[in-house]
Amino acid sequence: MSAEPQSMIDVTMTVNGEAVQRRVAARLHLADFLREELGLTGTHLGCEHGVCGACSVVIDGDVVRGCLTLVAQADGHQVDTIEGLSEAGALADLQAEFLARNAAQCGFCTSGMLLTAHELLAGPHTLSRAEIREFMSGNFCRCTGYQAIIDAIEAAQKASQKKQGGKDV
Amino acid sequence: MSDGSSDPTLPAGILDGDTAIGKRVPRESAKRLVAGRGRYVGDISLPRMLHLAFLRSPYAHAIIGDIDISAAAAVPGVTHVITGRQVAEVCAPLMGVAHHRPGHRSAPQHVMAVEKTCWQGEPVVAVLAESRAIAEDAAELIEVDWQDLPAVVDAADALSPDAPVLHAEMGDNLAFQFDVDTGDADAAFAAAHTVVEHDFRFDSQTPLTLEPRGLIADFDPSTGGITVHHSGQSPFQMQDILSENLGIPEHRVRVICPDVGGGFGLKVNVYGDEIAVAAISKIVGRPVRFLADRLESFVSDIHARDHVVTARMAVDADGAITAMEMDDLAALGAYGMARRFSVAEGMMAVTMMGAPYRFENYRARTRNVYVNKPLVGVYRGVGMPFACVAQEVLADKAAAALDMDPVAFRRQNYRRLDELPYTSPGGAKVDTASFAACLDKLTAAMDYDHLRAEQAELCGQGVWRGIGIATFIEQTAYGPPYYGPSLARISVQDGCTVKLEPSGKVRCITSITDQGQGTWTGIAQVVASSLGIPVDDVEIHAGDSATTPFGGGAWASRGMAIGGEAALKASLALRANILALAGAITQADPAKLALRAGEVVNMETGMASISLAEVGRVGYFRQDTLPGDFDVELTVTHNHAHNHQLYYTANGVQGAYVEVDIETGFIRLLGHWAVDDCGRIINPLMVDEQVRGGVVQGLGAALFEQCLYSEDGQLQNGTMADYLAPMAAEMPDIVVEHVETPEASTRLGAKGVGEAGTIGAIGVMWSAVNDALRPLGASIHHQPFTPERVLDALDRANAGSENGT
Numbered sequence: 001m002s003a004e005p006q007s008m009i010d011v012t013m014t015v016n017g018e019a020v021q022r023r024v025a026a027r028l029h030l031a032d033f034l035r036e037e038l039g040l041t042g043t044h045l046g047c048e049h050g051v052c053g054a055c056s057v058v059i060d061g062d063v064v065r066g067c068l069t070l071v072a073q074a075d076g077h078q079v080d081t082i083e084g085l086s087e088a089g090a091l092a093d094l095q096a097e098f099l100a101r102n103a104a105q106c107g108f109c110t111s112g113m114l115l116t117a118h119e120l121l122a123g124p125h126t127l128s129r130a131e132i133r134e135f136m137s138g139n140f141c142r143c144t145g146y147q148a149i150i151d152a153i154e155a156a157q158k159a160s161q162k163k164q165g166g167k168d169v
Numbered sequence: 170m171s172d173g174s175s176d177p178t179l180p181a182g183i184l185d186g187d188t189a190i191g192k193r194v195p196r197e198s199a200k201r202l203v204a205g206r207g208r209y210v211g212d213i214s215l216p217r218m219l220h221l222a223f224l225r226s227p228y229a230h231a232i233i234g235d236i237d238i239s240a241a242a243a244v245p246g247v248t249h250v251i252t253g254r255q256v257a258e259v260c261a262p263l264m265g266v267a268h269h270r271p272g273h274r275s276a277p278q279h280v281m282a283v284e285k286t287c288w289q290g291e292p293v294v295a296v297l298a299e300s301r302a303i304a305e306d307a308a309e310l311i312e313v314d315w316q317d318l319p320a321v322v323d324a325a326d327a328l329s330p331d332a333p334v335l336h337a338e339m340g341d342n343l344a345f346q347f348d349v350d351t352g353d354a355d356a357a358f359a360a361a362h363t364v365v366e367h368d369f370r371f372d373s374q375t376p377l378t379l380e381p382r383g384l385i386a387d388f389d390p391s392t393g394g395i396t397v398h399h400s401g402q403s404p405f406q407m408q409d410i411l412s413e414n415l416g417i418p419e420h421r422v423r424v425i426c427p428d429v430g431g432g433f434g435l436k437v438n439v440y441g442d443e444i445a446v447a448a449i450s451k452i453v454g455r456p457v458r459f460l461a462d463r464l465e466s467f468v469s470d471i472h473a474r475d476h477v478v479t480a481r482m483a484v485d486a487d488g489a490i491t492a493m494e495m496d497d498l499a500a501l502g503a504y505g506m507a508r509r510f511s512v513a514e515g516m517m518a519v520t521m522m523g524a525p526y527r528f529e530n531y532r533a534r535t536r537n538v539y540v541n542k543p544l545v546g547v548y549r550g551v552g553m554p555f556a557c558v559a560q561e562v563l564a565d566k567a568a569a570a571l572d573m574d575p576v577a578f579r580r581q582n583y584r585r586l587d588e589l590p591y592t593s594p595g596g597a598k599v600d601t602a603s604f605a606a607c608l609d610k611l612t613a614a615m616d617y618d619h620l621r622a623e624q625a626e627l628c629g630q631g632v633w634r635g636i637g638i639a640t641f642i643e644q645t646a647y648g649p650p651y652y653g654p655s656l657a658r659i660s661v662q663d664g665c666t667v668k669l670e671p672s673g674k675v676r677c678i679t680s681i682t683d684q685g686q687g688t689w690t691g692i693a694q695v696v697a698s699s700l701g702i703p704v705d706d707v708e709i710h711a712g713d714s715a716t717t718p719f720g721g722g723a724w725a726s727r728g729m730a731i732g733g734e735a736a737l738k739a740s741l742a743l744r745a746n747i748l749a750l751a752g753a754i755t756q757a758d759p760a761k762l763a764l765r766a767g768e769v770v771n772m773e774t775g776m777a778s779i780s781l782a783e784v785g786r787v788g789y790f791r792q793d794t795l796p797g798d799f800d801v802e803l804t805v806t807h808n809h810a811h812n813h814q815l816y817y818t819a820n821g822v823q824g825a826y827v828e829v830d831i832e833t834g835f836i837r838l839l840g841h842w843a844v845d846d847c848g849r850i851i852n853p854l855m856v857d858e859q860v861r862g863g864v865v866q867g868l869g870a871a872l873f874e875q876c877l878y879s880e881d882g883q884l885q886n887g888t889m890a891d892y893l894a895p896m897a898a899e900m901p902d903i904v905v906e907h908v909e910t911p912e913a914s915t916r917l918g919a920k921g922v923g924e925a926g927t928i929g930a931i932g933v934m935w936s937a938v939n940d941a942l943r944p945l946g947a948s949i950h951h952q953p954f955t956p957e958r959v960l961d962a963l964d965r966a967n968a969g970s971e972n973g974t
Binding site for chain 2: 095098137
């Protein structure tokens with residue numbers, strides 16, 4: 001005989017460098033947990049079916065869909081959100097480029113865009129403009145038409161290369 | 170051209186010279202957004218707030234019988250289950266009829282369905298609970314005795330005599346018909362050297378803001394007042410509707426728009442479910458939050474652009490257009506849209522058809538029909554894309570028939586500057602325009618001749634490229650003559666309060682809202698320029714019906730044109746008051762003083778006398794040092810409306826270079842150019858990105874987006890995986906250039922630009938893809954141009970050539 005599924009679970013994780021422990025509904029997804037339990041509302045919900053990317057968060061260094069991740073799956077892991085990465089200064093160059101180029105209009109896609117762009121810049125290769133567009137095609141934006149966002153990422157990539165003295169293409 | 174420097178009421182150096190106006194100033198309000206510190210309505214919680222989920226009708230047309238809420242109400246965590254009948258006791262129905270359009274009919278729309286439901290997605294029962302998840306669980310347990318009725322989803326079908334009638338009191342489904350007959354179209358077509366025609370089908374689409382709709386309604390039974398946090402474009406329109414429909418005195422209704430994740434017109438329409446949320450808060454006496462999720466957005470947001478159009482153009486042997494004709498059939502959804510009249514799409518289509526061109530004979534008809542689908546409302550561009558598409562496709566066809574280059578055909582037929590102002594045969598007033606100048610800039614930017622040569626060369630190698638050109642006029646900043654006679658309480662004036670703070674900085678309180686387009690930045694630039702201070706010294710407050718002047722908000726391309734002019738008026742008045750005070754402080758003649766870099770300067774000597782901070786200090790804390798009869802007035806409010814002007818006319822032209830793969834039907838976007846004339850540009854960074862964003866929405870409309878319905882009114886593709894909207898990899902880089910023909914009736918000279926990108930992009934795609942298919946004897950008639958439809962077009966051409974036709 002199988003056990004009754006638990007409706008409440010205990011989760012423990014690190015969020016933006018701080019230890020967090022909560023008792024929550026087992027079916028709660030990570031984005032709702034961050035927003036409703038922890039008040040970290042910078043992670044947004046645009047579709048809740050994994051398409052738009054507005055819910056993007058970072059788990060153990062990788063960008064994932066917060067809406068498709070159960071909070072239970074983050075138990076024992078390290079979660080970073082837009083708030084944490086922003087306050088740590090990890091996104092400063094990208095944010096400056098976004099502001100200068102008007103790459104954030106309504107802002108609803110921006111958190112996900114920045115986290116995904118940050119992952120792009122952390123990768124080992126220099127991407128062409130077309131490859132940047134491809135990389136960012138899991139993040140939906142309805143306001144900008146994407147060009148300013150791609151410009152911003154391309155500029156940040158170039159600046160980052162200068163700092164590092166070049167990478168593999 | 171209106172030259173600010175020669176306007177005696179305008180101090181020198183405010184609109185021209187080294188001023189913030191015209192500069193690429195980044196948005197101050199974006200700093201929060203890039204840090205993840207935006208505050209959207211879903212981020213706001215109030216004490217004792219309840220979460221609402223709707224049971225929505227699964228049927229497109231059905232009688233609602235008994236509703237059993239007992240199982241739902243028993244779910245732990247559920248506080249209330251409320252039916253449409255209960256809401257109707259406290260909330261008047263909506264009625265979407267335009268009073269200035271004789272014959273426009275609708276039926277009263279309960280904010281939640283009571284006796285019957287008319288579209289799949291209509292709200293029927295509301296569940297309030299401690300969380301949205303619990304409310305949704307409970308909603309699934311509600312039992313409704315539905316008696317489904319035949320549904321109709323196609324406008325033509327809805328007009329047939331045996332069609333199901335949505336509103337029995339109307340007798341049929343025809344909401345409105347409008348006919349235009351100018352000159353003698355019959356004679357002109359009969360006498361024409363060449364007549365070209367095309368039929369056009371546009372699938373239903375939806376604006377798809379990334380942040381879905383939502384609001385928190387907070388009724389306070391102790392005061393009888395309500396505060397609503399609304400993801401909306403106009404707090405004033407919502408304030409007015411809530412007061413009217415809930416019977417709450419207007420001064421006790423406060424609507425606050427926080428950060429809004431996209432508007433595009435979606436969030437200026439009137440939604441029964443949103444009004445119901447406010448009514449429900451009134452019933453339960455607690456804050457209630459409703460956030461549409463994406464799946465429910467697809468069946469409850471407004472839809473748009475569901476039209477079938479046929480059109481013809483007559484030309485003489487020299488290529489001059491002599492007549493046009495258009496027949497438009499528009500599906501409207503289940504009810505007329507309150508305040509915003511769904512008939513706007515059809516009216517704009519027939520009014521603006523051919524407006525950039527010289528011709529005299531015109532006949533048109535628009536019929537607007539109710540169908541069992543979500544309500545149609547205003548969406549970026551509204552009816553202007555239809556006029557652009559029809560006139561530009563016919564222009565291309567006429568040019569082809571006469572073996573003329575399409576650009577040369579347009580140049581010949583464009584109205585010239587010396588023909589301004591004019592009224593088009595459809596009735597569109599055109600005051601200022603720059604068709605030829607924009608076309609010249611476009612052809613240079615795209616290197617048009619080179620593209621034509623390349624297209625011809627590749628055509629011989631079996632590579633099918635198309636070049637599209639699309640001309641359009643955009644009606645921006647609608648004025649009182651547009652809404653006034655309709656009796657819709659939509660304010661098209663806006664106000665601005667500017668106040669000098671004691672520190673010498675300035676606070677600007679505007680009725681204009683901002684969903685990311687940058688209107689607040691532009692307004693701050695106007696204030697800064699007028700007062701001689703850095704833009705950073707201006708702090709904007711907006712989006713609150715209780716604390717800002719009453720106005721319109723941001724929609725229909727009006728924020729800078731109207732709000733900017735109000736800001737200019739207010740700032741210049743404040744400037745005069747500051748100089749009067751500075752004169753009193755320094756015993757100088759105010760007429761000899763000016764403001765520069767945060768200081769009061771003597772215009773003759775160029776020397777600074779005191780700082781604005783000093784003016785503020787004395788004005789607020791040391792009136793004892795001033796003459797006894799001197800009134801310090803460091804807060805000024807002014808409003809702007811153009812009482813007798815229908816709109817400000819803007820115009821533009823776009824070019825596109827595409828390649829059609831005849832094996833797969835895929836369309837590759839190789840280049841896109843937009844030349845836009847929106848008058849004086851306050852901030853090119855904001856304007857260019859509005860054009861680009863608008864273009865991409867238009868490309869989505871032309872190539873990807875469609876709301877697919879079964880014959881019984883079920884939406885087939887209501888997820889973001891199935892409703893395809895543009896992502897970064899599919900979109901081109903877009904070259905944007907400008908011509909500036911200032912609006913003559915204002916000092917600021919700004920016109921609107923928010924919709925230009927979308928109108929032109931839809932038109933230019935129809936032009937470009939048909940241009941690519943033309944050598945193959947094919948043509949496309951149904952938007953979006955899915956790969957299947959491209960292949961179907963090619964099959965039809967092949968079948969035709971096989972039959973020898």
